Amino acid sequence: MVLVTTLIGTEAMVRDRLRVWRAAGVDTVRPYPAGQTLRARLDTLGRAMELVREVDGRS
Structure with missing residues (x-):
């Protein structure tokens, strides 16, 4: 359940x-x-924002 509801891992x-x-x-x-x-x-948050942009097609 944790892997399905959170953003953890590689x-x-x-x-x-x-x-x-x-x-x-x-x-x-x-x-x-x-x-x-x-x-x-802050570094982790910044990278997370980059990944969201990639998935959203705004990289």
């Missing part, structure tokens, strides 16, 4: 999950980026 896994959600009509994602420091969390 970038390929996250990209695939975003595609599944997009196909199901999901148009809003609320990220909680992982990281030990603020910088790490």
Whole structure:
């Protein structure tokens, strides 16, 4: 269940999950980026935004 409802794993896994959600009509994602420091969390958030743009065709 965790893998189906969260964006965890490799970038390929996250990209695939975003595609599944997009196909199901999901148009809003609320990220909680992982990281030990603020910088790490911001980096994770930035990469997540890039993956969303890729899936959405706006890369």
